[in-house]
Amino acid sequence: MFSKACEYGIKASIFIAINSFEDKRVSPKEIAKEINSPEAFTAKILQALVRHKVINSVKGAYGGFEVNKNELKHIKLSQIVKAIDGDNIYNGCGLGLEKCDENHPCPVHEKFKEVRNELKHMLENTSLEELALDIKSGVSFLKA
Amino acid sequence: MFSKACEYGIKASIFIAINSFEDKRVSPKEIAKEINSPEAFTAKILQALVRHKVINSVKGAYGGFEVNKNELKHIKLSQIVKAIDGDNIYNGCGLGLEKCDENHPCPVHEKFKEVRNELKHMLENTSLEELALDIKSGVSFLKA
DNA sequence: TTTATTTCGGATATTTTTATCCTATTTATA
């Protein structure tokens, strides 16, 4: 469904969010350890999230990654996914046709649309804040 | 969502189904042309579908690929997807956790479950027959 | 201003997926 990069990106963002509640910045090293991902690869993904302004980075001593905790409520999963995997999951044809729309649909167009709309709705209505709060309260987990 | 291999596999199966209505067998060459896919790669995918008994092959002169047209109604998309991509799309964790269940859920476990159930329902309730009939009647298309 | 710390970003390596090629095997028909 999502690429590895995207999975890491989502988990990393959640961990950063948790720390930002307490105004703490975190390093790729801490993040990778916490979400059980390869450190250097994770760092690359963080760069992409910074470029897309999903998270913020501060260079130098006492630096690290953070998110604006006042915006946590408004940062949605969809933004993270789009920043990393692009919007193919939204717009692409389920069977890979270059041109696939109501006028020229692929065989699963209509049926696929429903599933994708459900996915889209989920991604656009799930905030980083709620995911982070679930981790904080022990309801969910970032690694096995 | 699906791998390229799976996209080709679904489209190939539909084309084979259309021809099986008229008891015609088709070759990888014809299939690849019709669904706009690389021929040799498509042939490999057909082999996998044969191994999983989704379609049938007949070697030698006048051979080719076919499906039992009496079973078309009962061949579901889910069988094709499982034969090619495995059942990771059904059982795998949305964020890639090795262990992710009700007792130890990843951050998106509950929300993801709904989307996946919808997808699962769609795949398990869509038959090769209906997809093939839509192509035959010009309602949908196998290539752009 | 120097130093230690930290992210940035380019180069490279590894693995997986996608794709190709060629020979072996099977089978219907002449």
Add this chain to the structure above:
DNA sequence: TATAAATAGGATAAAAATATCCGAAATAAA
């Protein structure tokens, strides 16, 4: 039985995704 026509399947190649490494640039604090 010989031949032509097909699929089967192993070996490779190419491309994309995943992952690693290292020096450059930025920054806070001593």
